[in-house]
Amino acid sequence: MNKNVIIILVGAILTALVVAFSVQSMLSSDGSDNGPNVDLVEILVASEKLTQGEVISESKVRWQQWPKSALINGVYQKTDETVLAEMSLIDKPVRRSVEMGEPILSSVVLLQSQGNFLAANLQPGMLAYSIPVSAASSVGGFARPGDHVDVILTYDVRVDSKQMEEASALVKKYASETILKGIRVMAVDQTAKEDEREAKIGKVVTLEVTPDGAEVLALALEMGDISLALRHLGDIRDSEEQSVDSVPTTDVRISKTLQTLRGLSTAVDMAQQDIEGAATQSGDLEPRMGTRAVIRVYQGGRSDTITVPYGQ
Numbered sequence: 001m002n003k004n005v006i007i008i009l010v011g012a013i014l015t016a017l018v019v020a021f022s023v024q025s026m027l028s029s030d031g032s033d034n035g036p037n038v039d040l041v042e043i044l045v046a047s048e049k050l051t052q053g054e055v056i057s058e059s060k061v062r063w064q065q066w067p068k069s070a071l072i073n074g075v076y077q078k079t080d081e082t083v084l085a086e087m088s089l090i091d092k093p094v095r096r097s098v099e100m101g102e103p104i105l106s107s108v109v110l111l112q113s114q115g116n117f118l119a120a121n122l123q124p125g126m127l128a129y130s131i132p133v134s135a136a137s138s139v140g141g142f143a144r145p146g147d148h149v150d151v152i153l154t155y156d157v158r159v160d161s162k163q164m165e166e167a168s169a170l171v172k173k174y175a176s177e178t179i180l181k182g183i184r185v186m187a188v189d190q191t192a193k194e195d196e197r198e199a200k201i202g203k204v205v206t207l208e209v210t211p212d213g214a215e216v217l218a219l220a221l222e223m224g225d226i227s228l229a230l231r232h233l234g235d236i237r238d239s240e241e242q243s244v245d246s247v248p249t250t251d252v253r254i255s256k257t258l259q260t261l262r263g264l265s266t267a268v269d270m271a272q273q274d275i276e277g278a279a280t281q282s283g284d285l286e287p288r289m290g291t292r293a294v295i296r297v298y299q300g301g302r303s304d305t306i307t308v309p310y311g312q
Contacts (some may be wrong), residue, residue, distance in 0.1 A: 039068040040068065041066055041068045041078070042065055042078035043071070043078065044062070044063060044075070044077075044298075045064040045101055045103050045104060045289065046090075046102050047100065052094065052096050052120075053120050053122075056089050056092055057091065058111065061104060063078050066103070071100065072103070074105055074106040075103050075105070076089065089111075091109055092110060093109075094109060094110065095107075095108055095109075107131035111229060114191050118191055121186065122208060127209055127211060128207070129209050129214045131204070131207065131217060131221065132204055133204065133206055135201045138205055140199060140201070141188075141197045141200050142230060143188070143205065143228050144225055145187055145188060147230060147233070148185070148186045148231045148235060149185060149207075149230055149231060150180065150181050150228070151180040151183060151207070151217070152176060152177070152178050153169075153178075153220045153223060153224055154175070154176040154225045155174075156217070157174065157223025157250070168252075172252055175248045177249065178247045180213055182236050183213070183237075184208040186206040186208050188200060188204075189202040189203060190207075190212045195196060217263060
């Protein structure tokens with residue numbers, strides 16, 4: 001091979017190597033100038049879309065790396081001491097819808113101390129209705145926000161004179177019945193914090209009810225006295241069906257005295273009819289004086305014998 005050709009080839013190779021190293025050096029320098037290391041922090045974002053009024057839970061949010069230079073006011077930033085379950089926003093509703101991946105801002109979270117919390121905490125289609133209570137009618141103050149109660153109405157029964165005789169077998173004067181079941185307590189007076197479990201006697205209790213349930217409460221307040229019965233914690237079996245269709249409890253049903261008097265009255269009436277029937281069959285227009293009937297009255301495991309003379 002010609003000596004000159006070899007020299008030219010070696011020179012070309014050396015030149016190519018020099019150019020390659022120079023370009024690599026330039027590219028490395030440009031990358032360091034235009035792409036500096038970004039300082040990142042972790043902030044709380046929505047892991048799914050949150051609708052207005054929806055309650056924030058641990059599963060609905062997550063920590064996301066975010067450029068520190070791009071932080072905005074109100075974000076929840078993670079620190080070494082941060083525990084998600086203990087953050088104030090957990091179990092709190094949002095004022096507006098939050099898209100998936102959007103940072104959770106403190107201005108979006110509705111805390112108990114802020115206004116309109118009650119409206120945001122209502123379930124869709126439900127209403128908040130307040131009723132006056134006392135220590136006796138509110139379970140001694142142990143019915144607290146977040147608990148579930150049954151609502152009991154006690155009232156005087158007003159029976160038409162024409163129906164008095166028929167009604168006496170069921171009720172004399174008083175009746176009581178459960179009108180709503182599984183009702184959530186929203187607030188006691190102006191307190192709506194569910195984490196306050198200490199008993200507190202309030203003057204007003206606000207309940208979460210359906211539109212029909214609100215009408216039932218409004219009418220019940222005019223009819224008689226309302227009292228609350230506290231349910232076991234977590235017992236919400238009847239919350240889907242708040243209206244109650246059951247037999248009321250009456251004074252005749254719970255009073256043995258009234259039952260005995262009712263039984264005696266019925267027995268005497270039957271005996272009187274038997275005496276009059278016997279006299280009619282024998283041809284007498286009036287039962288003879290001295291006619292008497294023997295009545296046996298059974299009450300529980302005891303029996304009493306009563307003699308009823310006619311005309312006395």
